[in-house]
Amino acid sequence: MADTAKIDRNGLSPRFWERKPLRKLSPQEWEALCDGCGKCCLNKLEDEDTGAVALTCVACRLLDDDTGLCTQYPIRHQFVPECIVLKPENLDTHAYWMPQTCAYRLLWEGKSLPEWHPLVSGDPDSVHAAGVSVRGRTVSEFETPLEEWEDYIIEEPV
């Protein structure tokens, strides 16, 4: 999703997200909203009958469990063509399935960013210290057969 190997939060205006609508953000500001939680990089299971969606800890093949970040963000579509490019224009379509704490979803819902968001705390590790990221919690989709994913359903860490 919006993970980068290193999220560039340098030189941004203080609390820009409170002063500008999402559609007016610069590309750097937009990318900097990502808190690096990695939760959108977890595979989900959808119940065909009910439409209910369950989160698993089976991660996208490109997610680095040690950092919680995408290892190939700029060229990820070469490996995972279906990875969504989140933009202000398609947030209406995707916000409903984004993690509850995702900054894009929170702002889309008119809410504030939490204290642990790196843009607020000034510390990229605060998202991990708060226990809301997937760092160190995932299993590889390469090593986990699809028929076993049900055994890896988790509650979203919030």
Ligand code: SF4
């Ligand atoms: S869920 Fe949102 S904040 Fe977390 S990694 Fe994905 S895009 Fe970034």
